[in-house]
Structure formats: structure tokens, C-alpha cells
Amino acid sequence: MYKTYILPVKQQELARKLSRESGRIYSKVVSKVFDIYKRKGFWLNEFDMKKYIRLYAKNIGLHSQTKQGIVEQYYIALDSFFKAYKNHRNPKPPYKRRKYNVVMYKDSAIKLKNGILKLSNGKGNEPLMVKANKLGKKPKYAELVYHHNKRKYFLHVTVEMKGVQRVYEKDRAIAVDLGQIHPMVTYDSKRSIIFNGGVLNSFIRFRNKQLGKLQQKMSICKKYSKRWKKLNGAKKKLLNKSKNKVNDVLQKYTSYLVGYCIEQGIGTIVIGDIKGIRENINYGVKTNQKLHNSWLFRKMTNIIEYKANNVGIKVEYINEAYTSQTCPVCNKKHKPGNRNFTCKCGFKYHRDAVGAINIHKKYTSSLSARLEGDLTPPVGYKYRYNQRCLAGWNTSIFDAGYFSDLPAKKVA
Numbered sequence: 001m002y003k004t005y006i007l008p009v010k011q012q013e014l015a016r017k018l019s020r021e022s023g024r025i026y027s028k029v030v031s032k033v034f035d036i037y038k039r040k041g042f043w044l045n046e047f048d049m050k051k052y053i054r055l056y057a058k059n060i061g062l063h064s065q066t067k068q069g070i071v072e073q074y075y076i077a078l079d080s081f082f083k084a085y086k087n088h089r090n091p092k093p094p095y096k097r098r099k100y101n102v103v104m105y106k107d108s109a110i111k112l113k114n115g116i117l118k119l120s121n122g123k124g125n126e127p128l129m130v131k132a133n134k135l136g137k138k139p140k141y142a143e144l145v146y147h148h149n150k151r152k153y154f155l156h157v158t159v160e161m162k163g164v165q166r167v168y169e170k171d172r173a174i175a176v177d178l179g180q181i182h183p184m185v186t187y188d189s190k191r192s193i194i195f196n197g198g199v200l201n202s203f204i205r206f207r208n209k210q211l212g213k214l215q216q217k218m219s220i221c222k223k224y225s226k227r228w229k230k231l232n233g234a235k236k237k238l239l240n241k242s243k244n245k246v247n248d249v250l251q252k253y254t255s256y257l258v259g260y261c262i263e264q265g266i267g268t269i270v271i272g273d274i275k276g277i278r279e280n281i282n283y284g285v286k287t288n289q290k291l292h293n294s295w296l297f298r299k300m301t302n303i304i305e306y307k308a309n310n311v312g313i314k315v316e317y318i319n320e321a322y323t324s325q326t327c328p329v330c331n332k333k334h335k336p337g338n339r340n341f342t343c344k345c346g347f348k349y350h351r352d353a354v355g356a357i358n359i360h361k362k363y364t365s366s367l368s369a370r371l372e373g374d375l376t377p378p379v380g381y382k383y384r385y386n387q388r389c390l391a392g393w394n395t396s397i398f399d400a401g402y403f404s405d406l407p408a409k410k411v412a
Contacts, residue, residue: 002310005139007117007130007155014126015144015153019100021060022070027097028056029074034095046075061125062103069104103144112138117157119144130155149240168267168313175360176257176271176304177320178297179352181339184253185378187356188266192378194352195256199383200249200296207242211235249383250296254303256381261313269308270363271301272320272355316363323358324351353378 009015029049036044044052050071057067077094084091111118112132119128119142128144139157146153174188184195214235221228261269305315325333327343334343341347341354349357 002158003161005132005135005157005159007132007157009128009130009144009153009155011128012153014128015103016100018062018103018121018128018144019146019153021062022066022101022103023098025053025057025060025062025067025070026074026101027099029053029071030095030097033074033078043078046071049075061121063105063109063120063122065106065109066104066121069106070101073102073104100146102146105142105144107140110139110142117142117155119155128155132157135159148236149244168261169265172264172266173268173270173360173363174257174261174264174266175356175363176269177323177352177355177359178272178300179355182352183250183296183300184257185350185352185356186257186260187353187360188264189360190264191376192350192353192356193260194350194378194380195253196380196382200246203242203245203249207238210238214238246296248385250300250303252383253381254300254307257304258307258311258313261308262311266313268314268316268363269304270316270318270359271304272323272359273317318359318362320355320359323362324355326354326358328354328357328361349375350378 032049032052033044036042050068053067053071054064060067074094081091081093105119109120111120112135115131115133115135117128117130117132117135117139119130121127135157137159139159142155142157144153145156172188174186177185177187179185179197181201182194182197183200186193186195214231218228218231218235221231257269260266301315308315322333324341325335327334327341327345327347328349329347330343330345332343332345334341336342336351339351341349341351
């Protein structure tokens with residue numbers, strides 16, 4: 001398990017210089033790759049590029065492993081292009097040069113002594129010194145990153161943590177149904193949890209409303225004029241602030257989900273795969289806008305994967321077609337008109353929770369089986385800005401009964 005710390009950097013001028021040199025090397029990698037491709041018709045491999053950069057950047061004040069890491073950074077992006085080329089129409093290879101770039105430090109360039117991190121920039125060059133009193137051990141990797149919202153450089157360090165070996169039940173899985181009104185609804189054969197999306201959607205609506213006002217004012221200004229630049233700065237500030245708010249909600253929700261899995265010994269998170277749902281959609285202006293602007297499922301699934309992998313929990317995807325329209329009792333399809341699912345057989349439950357139940361049934365290969373036993377009402381989990389993310393599951397932070405308008409229904 002790994003943990004990332006963000007440390008302030010006092011040597012801002014040196015940090016800016018290092019970032020500039022990193023951008024210089026990255027730009028050279030880009031130009032060289034495209035130059036050879038245009039002249040000779042093939043993509044230069046990573047090994048040969050590293051040999052070239054070793055000679056080109058001989059006198060550039062960065063650690064040798066940092067220079068090699070910049071090459072690796074570009075080729076990771078290039079590999080993504082090759083993979084996308086097979087499945088997507090006309091993908092673009094990474095072609096943009098960078099004036100500034102992140103500066104990465106590998107294990108051999110990092111030393112920790114008396115609470116001070118010393119990051120080497122090569123023989124004869126000034127090292128980067130950062131206070132790291134809260135680090136218990138030497139990090140294996142670090143990155144010098146520029147934070148645009150604070151206009152300063154910070155050091156991101158990754159430290160390996162020795163945690164307790166978790167034991168999970170391989171057969172136990174929790175299903176996750178992603179949605180626009182409620183970002184996540186889960187079901188694990190025992191209970192259903194609905195993660196309230198009211199605050200998240202309000203953040204997005206406020207951002208879109210304010211963004212529209214700013215863009216309207218910018219449209220009547222001359223581009224790059226004094227007023228245009230002032231409005232553009234306000235626009236960037238709004239986007240950064242909104243991004244942080246949305247990210248805070250997603251981080252707390254996903255941490256709660258993973259913590260719940262740890263506490264309950266659940267070894268697999270099954271997510272309904274909604275890939276391609278926004279392509280060629282035509283559900284009306286308002287619905288289309290909601291689907292394009294509000295659904296953050298890709299970002300959310302990435303966070304879930306990252307956190308789950310760190311604690312040894314497996315993440316899998318399954319097709320979620322018609323899961324919200326199929327009755328888990330009689331298996332007949334019925335499209336509900338509101339958030340409550342009501343079937344002719346007498347089954348009543350929350351619509352999104354029904355989707356999570358059917359995803360769980362699909363994964364456990366029991367889609368055709370009847371749902372038996374008692375279903376307790378789904379419980380809701382609300383976002384609180386001052387709540388710390390708990391490592392495990394704590395029933396005291398449930399808003400019990402928040403979705404209790406539908407009583408428990410005996411379905412057997």
C-alpha cells in the first residue's frame with residue numbers, strides 16, 4: 001500500500017528552472033520522434049530515444065534517472081495512442097511540446113536525513129531541499145508539480161506503507177450502479193446504500209451557471225484585452241474551485257465505499273459498465289446536458305480502482321443494460337416513471353437500488369433466479385464537507401431512514 005504526501009517547496013526559483021529544463025527535454029523527445037516518423041516512416045523505440053537523450057541532455061542540470069523518466073513519460077502516452085488506434089477513429093498521438101513539465105525523482109536520486117529530503121539534480125548541480133518531518137521513511141518516488149490554483153511548486157512524494165494484511169471473502173462482491181442523480185448505489189446481498197448526489201449536482205449546476213455568465217461577458221470583449229484577461233482569470237479561478245469541490249465529494253464517497261468493503265471482508269467491487277452511453281444520445285436538450293456535464297463516472301471509477309487496488313480488492317466491470325428496468329423478483333422488464341420501481345408482482349424498491357441488485361445478480365450468475373428473503377430499505381449516505389474519510393465502516397455516519405419511504409418488502 002502506498003500513500004502520497006504533498007510537501008511545500010521553498011526553492012521556488014530552482015523549482016521553476018528544473019521544470020523548464022524538464023520541459024526542454026520532453027519537447028526534444030516529441031520533436032525527435034515526429035521528425036524520424038516523417039522522414040523514415042517508423043516510430044523510434046524507447047530504448048534508442050533514451051540513448052539519444054543521454055547525449056543530448058548531457059549538460060542539462062537534472063539527474064540521469066530524471067532524464068530517463070521524462071522519456072518514459074512520453075512513451076507511456078504514445079503506448080496509449082497505439083492502443084486507442086485499434087478501437088477509436090483517428091486518435092492523435094502525443095504531439096504537443098511543453099515549455100514546463102513535471103520533474104520526477106526516482107529512488108537513486110532521493111535521500112532523507114534528519115527530516116530533510118535531498119533530491120539530486122546531477123553531479124555539480126544544486127539539489128532540491130524539502131522539509132519532510134512527517135515522513136517515516138525514505139520515499140521511493142517523488143514529483144515536482146506546479147499547482148496552478150496556488151501558483152507554486154509542490155513536491156508529491158510516494159511512501160510505501162506497511163499495513164495489516166487484509167483477508168477478503170473471494171465469493172463476496174458488492175455491486176455499484178452509477179447514476180446522474182445519485183452518483184453511486186451499492187448492493188452486497190445484505191444491504192443497499194445510496195450515496196446522495198444533491199450536493200455534487202448543486203456544485204456542478206452552480207459552476208455551469210457562473211461559467212455561462214462569464215463566457216457571455218467575455219464574448220463581447222476584445223480578445224486579450226485588459227477586461228478579457230480579468231474575466232478569463234475569474235473563469236480559471238471558478239473552474240479550479242469547482243474542480244476541488246467535486247473532487248472532495250468523490251474522494252469521500254469512494255473512501256467510504258472501499259472502507260466498507262474492508263470492514264465487511266468484501267473482495268470484489270463490480271461496477272456497471274456504462275461505456276459509450278453518452279455517444280449519439282438524443283434524449284432532449286436538458287437530459288443531454290445532464291449526461292454530458294454531470295456524469296463523472298470515469299473519474300469516479302478511476303478513483304475506486306486506485307483505492308481498491310491499494311488494499312487488495314479486485315474491481316470488475318459488467319454490462320448494466322436494462323438492470324434498472326428489470327424486476328429482481330419476476331424478471332419482467334418495466335420502465336419506471338420516477339425514482340421508485342413498482343412492479344405488477346407487488347415488488348417495490350428504489351429504482352437505482354434495483355439496478356445495483358440486478359448487477360449483483362448478473363455477476364453472481366443468478367440473473368434468472370428469483371430474489372428471496374427480506375429486503376431492508378436502502379439507507380442513504382450524505383456528503384459532509386468536514387467529515388474525515390474513515391478507514392473502515394462506521395454505522396454512526398449513516399443517515400438511517402433517509403430513503404425509508406418504501407417499507408421493507410418480503411419478496412419470497
